[in-house]
Amino acid sequence: MATPFDLALSLLVLVIAAFAVLGRHGFMAVVFFITFGLLLALAWLRLDAVDVALAEAAIGAGLTGVLLLVARSRLKALEPPLAPAPHPVLRAGAGVGAAAVTTGLVLAIPALPLSTGLQAEVMEQLPLTGTDNPVTAVLLNLRGWDTLLETLVLLAALLGVWTLAREIDWPGRAGRAHRTRPDGVLAQFGRVLPPLALVIGVYLVWVGGHRPGGAFQGGTVLAAAWIVTVMAGLLPAPRVDDRTLRTALLAGPVAFVVLAVAGLLADSVLVFPPDRAKLLLLGLEALLAVSIAATLAMLVFGAPEDRSGRDP
Amino acid sequence: MNLPIWMPYALCGAGLIGLGLYGLLARPQLLRRILAFNVMGAGIFLLFGALARRGEIAYADPVPQAMIITGIVVAVSATALALALIVAHAGAGGGEGLPSDTPGGGKRDERGDDDARDDAGHDRRIPGRDRRRNEREGAAR
Numbered sequence: 001m002a003t004p005f006d007l008a009l010s011l012l013v014l015v016i017a018a019f020a021v022l023g024r025h026g027f028m029a030v031v032f033f034i035t036f037g038l039l040l041a042l043a044w045l046r047l048d049a050v051d052v053a054l055a056e057a058a059i060g061a062g063l064t065g066v067l068l069l070v071a072r073s074r075l076k077a078l079e080p081p082l083a084p085a086p087h088p089v090l091r092a093g094a095g096v097g098a099a100a101v102t103t104g105l106v107l108a109i110p111a112l113p114l115s116t117g118l119q120a121e122v123m124e125q126l127p128l129t130g131t132d133n134p135v136t137a138v139l140l141n142l143r144g145w146d147t148l149l150e151t152l153v154l155l156a157a158l159l160g161v162w163t164l165a166r167e168i169d170w171p172g173r174a175g176r177a178h179r180t181r182p183d184g185v186l187a188q189f190g191r192v193l194p195p196l197a198l199v200i201g202v203y204l205v206w207v208g209g210h211r212p213g214g215a216f217q218g219g220t221v222l223a224a225a226w227i228v229t230v231m232a233g234l235l236p237a238p239r240v241d242d243r244t245l246r247t248a249l250l251a252g253p254v255a256f257v258v259l260a261v262a263g264l265l266a267d268s269v270l271v272f273p274p275d276r277a278k279l280l281l282l283g284l285e286a287l288l289a290v291s292i293a294a295t296l297a298m299l300v301f302g303a304p305e306d307r308s309g310r311d312p
Numbered sequence: 313m314n315l316p317i318w319m320p321y322a323l324c325g326a327g328l329i330g331l332g333l334y335g336l337l338a339r340p341q342l343l344r345r346i347l348a349f350n351v352m353g354a355g356i357f358l359l360f361g362a363l364a365r366r367g368e369i370a371y372a373d374p375v376p377q378a379m380i381i382t383g384i385v386v387a388v389s390a391t392a393l394a395l396a397l398i399v400a401h402a403g404a405g406g407g408e409g410l411p412s413d414t415p416g417g418g419k420r421d422e423r424g425d426d427d428a429r430d431d432a433g434h435d436r437r438i439p440g441r442d443r444r445r446n447e448r449e450g451a452a453r
Contacts, residue, residue, distance in 0.1 A: 002315040010324035017328055017355075021335035021348045033347055040354055043321055047365050048372040055381045056354075059388050064350060067388070071395035072343060080402035083340035083409025094337035102330030105359065109322050114366055117373035134374035135381070143378055150382045157389035161396040216385055292385075299392035302399075 006046055013039050030068045037061025050212035051135040054204070058220040059296075066227065066300055130277025132210035139214065140281050140288075144270040148260060151253045151288065154295045158249070162240065165303035171241035172304035178233045190232020197225035205289040209278075215252075215285045219292030226297045237301045245294060252291030255284055322362035328355025340409040342398040346391060353387045 016039060020032035037060040044053035085091075122134050122142065129137035139147050180186045201221035208214030229235045238245045259280065263271045272280050332352025336345050357380045364376035402408060 002317045002320050006320045010320035013324050014327045017331055017351050021331050049377050052377050052380050055384045059384050064388050067392050067395055074399045075402050078402045081407040083407050091338045094334050098330040098334035102326050105326035118375040119373040122374050135377045138374045138378035146382050153386050154389050157393045160393040164396050164400045
């Protein structure tokens with residue numbers, strides 16, 4: 001049953017999202033968006049979806065927030081011509097259309113037929129999947145196909161970002177050089193946060209085998225540790241043609257494809273033998289976490305750029 | 313009041329979808345559109361997740377959860393690529409919005425576009441930022 005807390009939280013999520021979408025100031029909008037993501041993670045907790053809450057907090061709020069902040073500061077430095085406000089008629093039309101979509105959805109919610117869902121089927125198969133966390137079982141085993149393609153989507157996005165590099169900068173260090181004041185907040189955080197994030201990230205990957213957590217959540221926290229270290233100027237970003245980096249980017253997806261092909265030869269695609277499933281899943285999850293962490297961090301660093309005059 | 317727990321979150325999700333859609337259509341700045349698109353996506357996930365929580369179930373259905381986690385990761389990949397594109401768009405002399413949005417809008421500004429192009433010929437260098445590089449290369453020559 002919904003408590004007043006649920007009502008207040010839903011309302012707050014909507015209000016914060018409205019500030020993020022409608023607010024005038026760009027920086028504030030991004031900050032509101034991050035707050036929105038964290039509150040949404042709370043909503044997921046209330047819906048008993050702890051794995052989603054972790055993913056939303058780490059990826060939806062944290063990583064997307066960093067991406068937006070970095071993009072905003074770069075846009076600001078480029079001083080692009082201001083975009084003129086759209087015609088009032090267009091805005092009114094958009095408002096009416098959006099309100100109609102929301103109204104339609106609200107009307108549709110009570111009319112939807114009730115479904116029993118798939119949790120009974122998942123629970124039945126759970127002992128054979130090699131993990132005690134049903135979400136991990138679905139992600140890596142029962143619906144491994146989705147996750148395999150998802151890791152390829154991550155790589156494709158990184159390739160897309162890298163293609164935006166100019167010939168003259170390729171292959172260099174990813175992104176631009178970061179310099180911070182040695183006594184500044186970021187430099188301090190850059191020393192304190194990464195060790196903590198490293199422990200939390202590895203723990204999240206490991207614990208995904210039997211409790212909420214997993215490669216995506218843990219990998220994102222590991223990526224965050226790396227991002228903070230680089231942004232604080234304590235470590236340079238890697239060169240995009242670095243062999244270790246390339247190996248890290250590809251390890252998870254390649255292991256996934258190898259498992260899929262091996263399964264195909266033995267039985268059918270992405271079917272793990274139950275007696276070895278636990279070991280296979282654990283190894284796969286570890287490699288995936290490394291690849292996800294590397295890919296997400298490289299997405300934040302961006303394509304190699306002109307570093308002359310900025311490199312310390 | 314006897315509201316099931318998923319109901320406020322489902323309504324919230326529906327509201328977020330409308331809000332994000334409005335921002336996507338009515339905000340001129342590309343960065344704000346990407347932000348709005350993410351709000352819309354989060355609303356879709358929340359509506360989906362809340363609807364999966366209906367009925368007499370002891371625990372949350374893992375299948376929608378796994379799909380939502382996949383969705384969140386795909387959303388962040390697409391967001392990263394889209395943001396890189398708008399930064400490149402601005403770097404190439406485009407505005408913070410799209411030129412087709414407004415008649416006469418999205419004019420290229422006069423911040424050193426032309427000399428970079430003369431210098432580079434058909435080379436698709438990023439103007440403004442490249443001017444300094446061109447000067448440096450000229451000096452080296």
